Amino acid sequence: MQTKRTIFGNQGLPYLLLAPQLIITGIFFLWPAAQAVYMSFLREDAFGLSSTFVGWRNYARLFENEEYLDSINVTIVFSISTVVLALGTSLLLALAVDRMIRTARGYTTLLVWPYAVAPAVAGILWWFIFNPTIGIMPYILENLFGYDWNHLLDPDDAMILVVIASAWKQISYNFLFFVAGLQSIPASLREAAAIDGAGPFKRFWSITLPLLSPTTFFLLVVNVVFTLFETFAVIDATTEGGPAQATNILVYKVFQDGYVGLNFGSSSAQSVILMGLVVILTFIQFRFVERRVTY
Amino acid sequence: MVENQRWLDILAHAVLILGVLIVAFPVYVAVIASTHEPSAFIQGTIPLLPGANAVETYAGVFRGGVASQMSVPIGVMLMNSMIMALSIAVGKIVISILSAFAIVYFRFPFRALAFWLIFITLMLPVEVRIVPTFQVISTLGMLNSYSGLTVPLMASATATFLFRQVFLTIPDEMLEAARIDGAGPMKFFKDILLPMSRTNIAALFVILFIFGWNQYLWPILVTTDDSYQTIVAGIKRMADVVDSEPLWNSIMSVTVLAMLPPVLVVIFMQRLFVRGLVESEK
Numbered sequence: 283m284q285t286k287r288t289i290f291g292n293q294g295l296p297y298l299l300l301a302p303q304l305i306i307t308g309i310f311f312l313w314p315a316a317q318a319v320y321m322s323f324l325r326e327d328a329f330g331l332s333s334t335f336v337g338w339r340n341y342a343r344l345f346e347n348e349e350y351l352d353s354i355n356v357t358i359v360f361s362i363s364t365v366v367l368a369l370g371t372s373l374l375l376a377l378a379v380d381r382m383i384r385t386a387r388g389y390t391t392l393l394v395w396p397y398a399v400a401p402a403v404a405g406i407l408w409w410f411i412f413n414p415t416i417g418i419m420p421y422i423l424e425n426l427f428g429y430d431w432n433h434l435l436d437p438d439d440a441m442i443l444v445v446i447a448s449a450w451k452q453i454s455y456n457f458l459f460f461v462a463g464l465q466s467i468p469a470s471l472r473e474a475a476a477i478d479g480a481g482p483f484k485r486f487w488s489i490t491l492p493l494l495s496p497t498t499f500f501l502l503v504v505n506v507v508f509t510l511f512e513t514f515a516v517i518d519a520t521t522e523g524g525p526a527q528a529t530n531i532l533v534y535k536v537f538q539d540g541y542v543g544l545n546f547g548s549s550s551a552q553s554v555i556l557m558g559l560v561v562i563l564t565f566i567q568f569r570f571v572e573r574r575v576t577y
Numbered sequence: 578m579v580e581n582q583r584w585l586d587i588l589a590h591a592v593l594i595l596g597v598l599i600v601a602f603p604v605y606v607a608v609i610a611s612t613h614e615p616s617a618f619i620q621g622t623i624p625l626l627p628g629a630n631a632v633e634t635y636a637g638v639f640r641g642g643v644a645s646q647m648s649v650p651i652g653v654m655l656m657n658s659m660i661m662a663l664s665i666a667v668g669k670i671v672i673s674i675l676s677a678f679a680i681v682y683f684r685f686p687f688r689a690l691a692f693w694l695i696f697i698t699l700m701l702p703v704e705v706r707i708v709p710t711f712q713v714i715s716t717l718g719m720l721n722s723y724s725g726l727t728v729p730l731m732a733s734a735t736a737t738f739l740f741r742q743v744f745l746t747i748p749d750e751m752l753e754a755a756r757i758d759g760a761g762p763m764k765f766f767k768d769i770l771l772p773m774s775r776t777n778i779a780a781l782f783v784i785l786f787i788f789g790w791n792q793y794l795w796p797i798l799v800t801t802d803d804s805y806q807t808i809v810a811g812i813k814r815m816a817d818v819v820d821s822e823p824l825w826n827s828i829m830s831v832t833v834l835a836m837l838p839p840v841l842v843v844i845f846m847q848r849l850f851v852r853g854l855v856e857s858e859k
Contacts, residue, residue, distance in 0.1 A: 286749055289684050290762045299679035300691050302672045303732055309717075310710065310729035311698045317709035375596045378589035385590075391847060392597045397854075398839035399604075400791035400809045406816060406832055407603035410610070410623070410825065418606065421622045453600065458851060482585055511702045515793035519813050533704045540708035541798070549708050556705040564700045 315557065321550035333547075340551040349527060350535070350552075357531045360445060361509040367449040368456055368505055369498070375453070376460030377486070390461065397454040401512055405519035408447035412439075433521065437528030440521045444529050447520065448513045456501050463497030464490070503567045510559070532556060604836070611635070611830035618825040634830045651831060654808040658790055659838070661726050661807055665789030666782050668731035674774070677740035678766055682752070699734035703795055711798050721802040730795060735857050736781060742856075743774050780853030783846050787839045808835040 322340055324333040344350045375393060379386050396404070412419045412433060420431035433439040467490060475485050514533050517523060523530035523538060530538070533556060540549025606623060613628035638651040679685075680692055703710060710729070719725030747770070755765045771778075796810040806814075812835060815828050843850050 286682060286745075286752065289682055289752075290765075292683065292762060293685060295762055296679040296683035296685045296688075299675040299683075303676040303695060303737065304691060306672070306728065306732040307694055307698050310713065311701050311706075311732060312694070314706045314709035314713050315701055317712065318706050321709065371596070374592055378592040378596075381586060381589045382593075389593050389597065391844060393593075393600055394847065394851075395840050395843050396600055397850075398787050398791075398843040399836045400793060400839075402791075402793040402809055402813060403832055403836050404603075406812055406828070407607055409816075410829065411603055411606055413623070416618055416621065416623050416825075418623050418625070450600070450603070455854070458854060462855060482582065511704045514704045518793070519816075536705060537707055537794075541711065546708060553705050553708070557701060560700045560702065560705065 318550045318553040321546050322554045325547045340547045344548065344551055352527055353530050353532055353535045356529060360441065360531055361506060363445045364448045364509045365502065365505045367445060368452040369501060371449065372453045372456035373460050375457050376464055379461055380464045393457055394454045396451060399451060400515065401451055402515035402519040404451040405447045405516040408443060408450065409520045412443050435525055437525055440525055440529050444516055444521060448509060448516050452505060452508055456505065459497055459501055463494050467493045503563060507563055607829045607832050611826055611833055613826050615824050615826055630826065634826045638827050638830050649803045649806050651834060653804060654806050654811050655834065657805055658807040658809065660723060661792065662786050662789035664727040665730050666785035668727060669733045669736050669785050670778055670781060672731055673733050673736035674740050677737050677744055678770065681741055681744040695734050695737050698732045707798065714799060721800050721805050725799045726796060726805065730792065739777065739781060739857050740774065743777050744770065747773055777856065780849045780856060783842055783850045784853040784857055786842060790839045
């Protein structure tokens, strides 16, 4: 860890300065996390009056539980679709903006503001547009393709809805980072390739895309984290995990089993598994960041 | 540009225009919907042209009680959201700039431990430790209070790391000069560090304001009392009506009001916003 050559000599002051942060971290992060680990080894009786130590049984039960395995599946499908849709769309838009000289700033402004829209609000907006009775999209689908859209009944429709809403919310963020990434690619490389006779698509595949890979990898991790956790609000504001568990992603299931269903043992075990997942993702992200940032 | 290819330029413009339209479409629909009467949503499809009921709709949600789904006037919710967003942004900045100062400019026992403890907060989103966190808050009697709404969200690893980076780039000579002139730590902090990180603070403030405004799960957990309801969390309650059709015009007007403040911040402080976003994720 880096420090300064010259420092202050006080001994008490640094603790005082750190106190607020550490107190909040301790009370609202470490204590609950420790509680989650502790509770994941307990089983409460139906009235919540007594609890017994059950070892790893809560975890074992999870992986025998059809619903939980289902939820893992749903999460994987949801994450991959959202990440691919969000990254693909924003890369396309960033490539287009990168060609612009005078209009780039205007387009950027028009494309970045959805970052400020809360995930829950994004969910409500698309929920409204896709409303099976009065929504505009079901109307178009019905009349143009003869498709009967109903996300209240059809699991696939519900999944598509939450994927679109989540990806929509994430496009502006990815777009900004892709634009920054594209701008850091030296123009001389592309010019050299052009002189050698490489067309625009060839240049994209063999120069732009490889040089953009650090940005893409960073965004991949950030987007996976987003789809795993922050999309909670999208799901809760729209499908609430339904129909028939079709959009019940892992983080939503923790909430449903624990806060709504009051099954603390199982919910805690699920929390602990997710925490493990975040720890892994954070380390991947940081290893990568440490390599990229130079002082 | 490398070469002049007209068709590529046209394609790029087409892609961008399409992108802008797709991005704006849901919001356009919401704004239009909020200008209609409730009866416009009973059958047929959502109207796509403005109606004549805008004033009535917005006045209705500000009065409160008009829509059966809403017990709190929207002004209260906006106020709560504003309090929450501002206190989280200010709190996070103050707390993390102080800890970054301690970590960079002092050497003391357990310094590495403190650094790692802060780092851990980065890894534990509230969504994954929801039940135990709720229990902690209720044990401390912080349910239905502004402190419960804001204080637990104030610890932030990202902001601490950001300020740490900023401080590390400030030349050591600054501190040496200050010490020769007899400045103590807090004087150095106030007169040199704070002014030198002013832009970073502003950029971070924009990001944190949006973060605080858009909180959803936390307000739902911590507040059962309607007078502490925030607007983003409140919309859901409005849309959740079992026995009647939701009043879409009111819901959409609330949705518009819920996104307006953060969207305006992004549009009018775009430079700071982009800077804050890129810096805080580095």
